[in-house]
Amino acid sequence: xxxxxxxxxxxxxxxxxxxxxxxxxxxxxxxxxxxxxxxxxxxxxxxxxxxxxxxxxxxxxxxxxxxxxxxxxxxxxxxxxxxxxxxxxxxxxxxxxxxxxxxxxxxxxxxxxxxxxxxxxxxxxxxxxxxxxxxxxxxxxxxxxxxxxxxxxxxxxxxxxxxxxxxxxxxxxxxxxxxxxxxxxxxxxxxxxxxxxxxxxxxxxxxxxxxxxxxxxxxxxxxxxxxxxxxxxxxxxxxxxxxxxxxxxxxxxxxxxxxxxxxxxxxxxxxxxxxxxxxxxxxxxxxxxxxxxxxxxxxxxxxxxxxxxxxxxxxxxxxxxxxx
Amino acid sequence: xxxxxxxxxxxxxxxxxxxxxxxxxxxxxxxxxxxxxxxxxxxxxxxxxxxxxxxxxxxxxxxxxxxxxxxxxxxxxxxxxxxxxxxxxxxxxxxxxxxxxxxxxxxxxxxxxxxxxxxxxxxxxxxxxxxxxxxxxxxxxxxxxxxxxxxxxxxxxxxxxxxxxxxxxxxxxxxxxxxxxxxxxxxxxxxxxxxxxxxxxxxxxxxxxxxxxxxxxxxxxxxxxxxxxxxxxxxxxxxxxxxxxxxxxxxxxxxxxxxxxxxxxxxxxxxxxxxxxxxxxxxxxxxxxxxxxxxxxxxxxxxxxxxxxxxxxxxxxxxxxxxx
Numbered sequence: 001x002x003x004x005x006x007x008x009x010x011x012x013x014x015x016x017x018x019x020x021x022x023x024x025x026x027x028x029x030x031x032x033x034x035x036x037x038x039x040x041x042x043x044x045x046x047x048x049x050x051x052x053x054x055x056x057x058x059x060x061x062x063x064x065x066x067x068x069x070x071x072x073x074x075x076x077x078x079x080x081x082x083x084x085x086x087x088x089x090x091x092x093x094x095x096x097x098x099x100x101x102x103x104x105x106x107x108x109x110x111x112x113x114x115x116x117x118x119x120x121x122x123x124x125x126x127x128x129x130x131x132x133x134x135x136x137x138x139x140x141x142x143x144x145x146x147x148x149x150x151x152x153x154x155x156x157x158x159x160x161x162x163x164x165x166x167x168x169x170x171x172x173x174x175x176x177x178x179x180x181x182x183x184x185x186x187x188x189x190x191x192x193x194x195x196x197x198x199x200x201x202x203x204x205x206x207x208x209x210x211x212x213x214x215x216x217x218x219x220x221x222x223x224x225x226x227x228x229x230x231x232x233x234x235x236x237x238x239x240x241x242x243x244x245x246x247x248x249x250x251x252x253x254x255x256x257x258x259x260x261x262x263x264x265x266x267x268x269x270x271x272x273x274x275x276x277x278x279x280x281x282x283x284x285x286x287x288x289x290x291x292x293x294x295x296x297x298x299x300x301x302x303x304x305x306x307x308x309x310x311x312x313x314x315x316x317x318x319x320x321x322x323x324x
Numbered sequence: 325x326x327x328x329x330x331x332x333x334x335x336x337x338x339x340x341x342x343x344x345x346x347x348x349x350x351x352x353x354x355x356x357x358x359x360x361x362x363x364x365x366x367x368x369x370x371x372x373x374x375x376x377x378x379x380x381x382x383x384x385x386x387x388x389x390x391x392x393x394x395x396x397x398x399x400x401x402x403x404x405x406x407x408x409x410x411x412x413x414x415x416x417x418x419x420x421x422x423x424x425x426x427x428x429x430x431x432x433x434x435x436x437x438x439x440x441x442x443x444x445x446x447x448x449x450x451x452x453x454x455x456x457x458x459x460x461x462x463x464x465x466x467x468x469x470x471x472x473x474x475x476x477x478x479x480x481x482x483x484x485x486x487x488x489x490x491x492x493x494x495x496x497x498x499x500x501x502x503x504x505x506x507x508x509x510x511x512x513x514x515x516x517x518x519x520x521x522x523x524x525x526x527x528x529x530x531x532x533x534x535x536x537x538x539x540x541x542x543x544x545x546x547x548x549x550x551x552x553x554x555x556x557x558x559x560x561x562x563x564x565x566x567x568x569x570x571x572x573x574x575x576x577x578x579x580x581x582x583x584x585x586x587x588x589x590x591x592x593x594x595x596x597x598x599x600x601x602x603x604x605x606x607x608x609x610x611x612x613x614x615x616x617x618x619x620x621x622x623x624x625x626x627x628x629x630x631x632x633x634x635x636x637x638x639x640x641x642x643x644x645x646x647x648x
Contacts, residue, residue: 051519128562185566196566206562208555208581216584218562231532238452238530238542240564242509242520257532260540
C-alpha cells in the first residue's frame with residue numbers, strides 16, 4: 001500500500017524551478033518561474049485552466065542553432081545530387097549546377113528565388129512517408145560543420161529544460177516554425193518531446209491518390225499552403241490550435257506577430273525573445289546576419305511591450321547538453 | 325490516507341465496455357470493444373502506443389443530425405437578415421432575395437453556387453473572435469424544427485459514449501469534418517469534449533492585421549484554404565495531426581477517403597460507417613437524399629474492405645440523451 005501512497009504524492013507534487021538548472025538566476029528566469037507559478041496556482045487571480053495553457057516556440061534560433069544556414073536548407077542542398085541523378089537534365093541548369101559544383105562561396109550567395117527552386121525540387125514529388133524516411137536517414141548521418149555533431153544535438157539545453165518545465169506544469173508546448181512542418185515533425189518528438197500534431201510549420205499542399213497496387217498515399221506537391229512566418233504565425237496558430245497562446249518564445253523579426261498576437265490577449269501572457277549575443281559559445285548576430293534578423297525595431301517593440309529579452313551570454317549557464 | 329489509495333485504484337482501473345450502454349449487443353459493438361481491448365492491452369501483438377492512438381470522426385450525420393439541412397447552413401441562412409441590414413443593396417440581389425422572402429420551398433431549391441455565396445457573406449468579413457461569439461449566441465437560441473430542441477442536443481448518445489470510451493482508453497479523439505472548422509470549434513468542447521485543436525475542418529484564409537487602436541486581430545477572409553471533404557479529409561489529417569488514424573468513423577461518401585487512408589496503414593485499424601436506416605427515430609436516407617449520400621459503391625467498398633456498417637435502427641438502443 002505504501003507504494004500507492006508514495007506514487008500519489010509524487011504525482012501531486014508541483015514541478016519545481018530547479019529543473020531550469022542551465023539558466024542563470026536573473027530577470028529572464030525570474031519572469032518565467034513567476035509566470036508559471038501564478039498561472040498554475042489554484043485560487044490565483046492569474047490562474048489559467050490547464051486546457052488553455054498553450055505555449056508556442058519558434059524553432060530555428062530559438063530551440064536550436066540556425067547558423068550559418070537553416071538545417072533544412074543544408075538537408076535540401078545535400079539532397080540535390082540524388083535529384084540530379086534522377087533527372088540528369090538538371091545538372092546543367094541553375095541553381096542545381098552551382099550546388100553540384102560544391103563551391104561553398106557561390107552556394108552561400110544563392111538568392112531566395114534559387115533556394116525556392118531547390119526546396120521545391122528536394123522536398124516534393126514524393127509521398128509523405130518517403131519524405132519522412134529520407135529526412136530521418138539524413139538526420140542520423142549529417143553533422144554540423146562547426147561542432148561536428150548531429151544537428152539534433154544542437155538543441156539548446158536551457159530550452160529543452162524549459163519545454164519540460166512547462167509540460168510538467170500542464171502547458172501544451174507547440175513548435176510554430178517558418179521551417180517545413182513535415183521536416184520538423186521527422187525529429188521533434190525525439191529531440192523536443194513534441195509530437196507531430198503539435199508542430200505548426202510552413203506546409204505545402206498534399207494530394208491524395210493511389211499507387212499502382214491501389215494503395216492510397218499523399219503526394220507532396222510543389223505548392224505552398226501555409227507560409228508560417230511573420231503574420232503567417234498567428235494565422236497558423238489559429239488554423240492548427242484555435243486558441244491564443246499564453247506563452248510565446250521567439251528570436252527574430254519573423255516572430256514579432258506571434259508575440260504581438262499572444263500578448264494582445266487578456267492577461268496573463270508572457271512573450272520572450274532569445275538574443276544571440278554569444279560569439280564564443282554560439283553566435284553573436286549583427287546587422288549583416290542573413291537569418292534570424294533581430295532588428296532595432298524589434299528590440300524597441302520588445303521594450304515597449306514588456307517582452308523579456310533573454311541574453312544567451314548572460315542568462316544561459318550552458319548552451320548544449322554535450323558541454324561539460 | 326485511505327482516500328489517496330482509493331483514488332489511485334480508481335485511476336488505475338481499466339475502462340469497461342459497459343459505458344457503451346446505448347449500444348445494443350451485436351457485431352458493431354463487438355468490433356469496437358475487441359479493437360479497443362487488443363490495441364490497449366500491454367503485451368498484445370496488436371498493442372498501439374498511447375501517442376499513436378488517433379481516432380477521427382466525421383461530424384454531420386456521424387456525431388449529430390444532419391437532416392434536413394446541415395446545422396451550419398441553418399446558421400448562415402439565419403444570419404442573412406443581419407448581413408442585408410448592414411448592406412441593404414443585397415436585399416434585391418440573389419440569392420439573398422430568396423432567403424429574405426422566407427419561402428422555404430424556394431430556399432430548399434438553392435444550389436451549391438448560391439449556398440457558397442451565402443456562406444461567404446455570413447461567415448467571413450469579421451474577426452475570428454467576433455465569429456465565435458456570434459455562433460455561440462445563435463447556438464444558445466436556435467432550435468431544430470423537428471425536435472424543437474437546441475441543435476447541440478441532437479448529438480447521438482451512442483457516439484458520445486464511444487468518444488468517452490475511446491478517451492478513457494488513451495485514444496485522442498478528433499473531429500474531421502467538411503463543415504467549417506471555426507463553426508464546429510465554437511461548441512465541440514462543450515458538446516463532445518473535443519478541444520479546438522482537435523477539430524479539423526474546412527477552413528478559410530485568415531489575415532493578420534491591426535484595428536484602429538493598434539490591437540492585432542485575425543480577419544476571416546472569403547477564400548478557401550482547406551476543403552476538408554472527400555480526399556481533403558486525409559489531406560487535412562496529415563496537415564493538422566501528422567499521424568495516420570487507427571480508428572475512423574464516418575457516414576457517407578464524403579468519408580470514403582478518410583476510411584481508406586486509415587485502413588491502408590499497418591494493422592490494427594478499424595473503420596466504421598453509420599447507416600441512417602431509422603426513419604422513425606431519426607431518418608432513413610434514400611437515393612433522393614441530398615446530404616450524407618451513402619452510395620451503393622460505398623456499401624460495396626465497405627463490405628470488400630471489412631469496414632463495420634453500424635445500423636442506427638439495430639445497433640443503437642437510444643439515439644438522443646433526452647430520450648427516456
